Amino acid sequence: MQYMIETIAVVHSPYKQKFGIARQPGLVSAAEVCIELNPQFSADSVRGLEHFDxxxxxxxxxxxxxEGWSQLVRPPRLGGKQKTGVFSTRSPHRPNHLGLSLLKLEKIECGKPVKIFCSGADLLDSTPVIDIKPYIPFAEAKPDAAAGFVNGKPEELDVIWANHINKTRLSVTExxxxxxxxxxxxxxxxxxIPDRIYVMNISKHEIKFKIQGKQAEIIDIVSLESDI
Incomplete structure (x- = not known):
């Protein structure tokens, strides 16, 4: 059977490319997004939502x-070498390419259009949204549940900034x-590859960095906005 699903909103995110987006929601608390509802949705559609976290x-x-999809994928948490079924992962390469993220609700602006601001996002800029639901802790929080091959949060890199970078031109949030x-x-x-320079576009900046062992060094930041 086939069903028609229409998008209800679009995401405005600092992540302008797939590379660099957190692989799960909540890992990057500073990743703030705005979910802008389509014009047909008024403030009535979000009435009461502000009472949820x-x-x-x-x-x-x-x-x-x-890019299509496959029944078997290689999850990063398994080193990218072992295969497992697509339905036992959160891979974006799925039959219907549907995703689900749990985001921290920061505020709602009931203007025209209605805007929902969230943090801890793992969403690419211009992501189409098809539904929004409140998170209900007693029904959905299962801290003792088995988690398969996902054993706790991934280990984080130690991030340092090269001395020549002027961090004062960036906000604390950035x-x-x-x-x-x-x-x-x-x-x-x-x-x-320790000598490789990686490039990531976040918000209005292009960031270049290297990774050696468990340490990442930010070596350059270039503004993507013209000064003219």
Whole structure:
């Protein structure tokens, strides 16, 4: 059977490319997004939502639709070498490319359009949203549940900034976003090339960094905005 699903909102995110996005929600607390509802949704559609701390956001992995999907995938948590079934992972390469993220609800602006602001996001800019639901702790929090091959949070990298970088031109939020994102080690699980320079676009900046062992060094930051 086939069903028609229409998007209800679009995400405005500091992550402008897939590389560098946290692999799970909540890992980068400084990753703040705005979910902008379509014009047909008024303040009535979010009445009462402000009383919840977290929301479930159902969305489409629009950035990988053209890459297809496979029944077996290689999760980063397994080193990118072992295969497991796609339905036992959160891989974006799924039959219907649907995603689900639990985000911290920060505030709601009931203007035209209605805007929902969240933190701890793992969403690409312009992500289409298909549904929003409140998180209910007593029904959905199962801290003692078996988690398969996912054993706790991934180990984070120690992030340092090269001495020549002028961090004062960045806001504290931008500094935290960059550091927290790189700390998640965005490299493919099988890749370990100490001399390689990685490039990540976050918000209005292009960040260049290297990773050696358990340490990442930010070596350059270039503004993507024209001064003209």
């Amino acid at each position: 977290y929301i479930w956001v159902s969305f489409i992995f629009h950035g990988v639709i053209g 500094q935290n976003l960059i550091s927290q994102s790189i700390a998640q080690d965005p490299r493919p699980a099988y890749q370990d």
